[in-house]
Amino acid sequence: GQNIDQPTEMTATEGAIVQINCTYQTSGFNGLFWYQQHAGEAPTFLSYNVLDGLEEKGRFSSFLSRSKGYSYLLLKELQMKDSASYLCAVFLSSASKIIFGSGTRLSIRP
């Protein structure tokens, strides 16, 4: 079966740093996506990791360890607009489909 785990909710303070973890056990793996989803809106692409290591893109960084089935999304200099759900999703090999985790609802307090 396919299993993707991430915390249900997290809270952080404006200006701080937060790390959202994701672990996965899937039959096949091509890469791992992180998406941001505001309530009532579509997911928007943040990052895609295929190889192990850290990829940085502005205030957002994403890390992948394929051997450990683990990824995290790091958000720096948090802003109130970062309050959203963050979706970890695995792109399965030999199948052009993405399996999503349930998402982590991040709340930013002033």
Add this chain to the structure above:
Amino acid sequence: EPEVTQTPSHQVTQMGQEVILRCVPISNHLYFYWYRQILGQKVEFLVSFYNNEISEKSEIFDDQFSVERPDGSNFTLKIRSTKLEDSAMYFCASSAGVNYEQYFGPGTRLTVT
């Protein structure tokens, strides 16, 4: 910036009726997808489509569902006989290649009464 568009934004239908949800993917993209998200739940894969045929489909995508690319720009999802449990947000997505990021449309909220 190019984007995926979907129509209608909201569709209300009675149980047992057929609905067609429409999507216009980004113009140079080759892979097309449909996902759904029941309120408060996670995004679920329905189907992927490439080279005018289905590449992969999930268990949700039974014989009540079909997809079509009727012309060079539109990509549609048809539900033949809607059920109450089909009520959800339906997202279309497209990507330039199989290992590329998928861009999501704004979604169609389907309400079955």
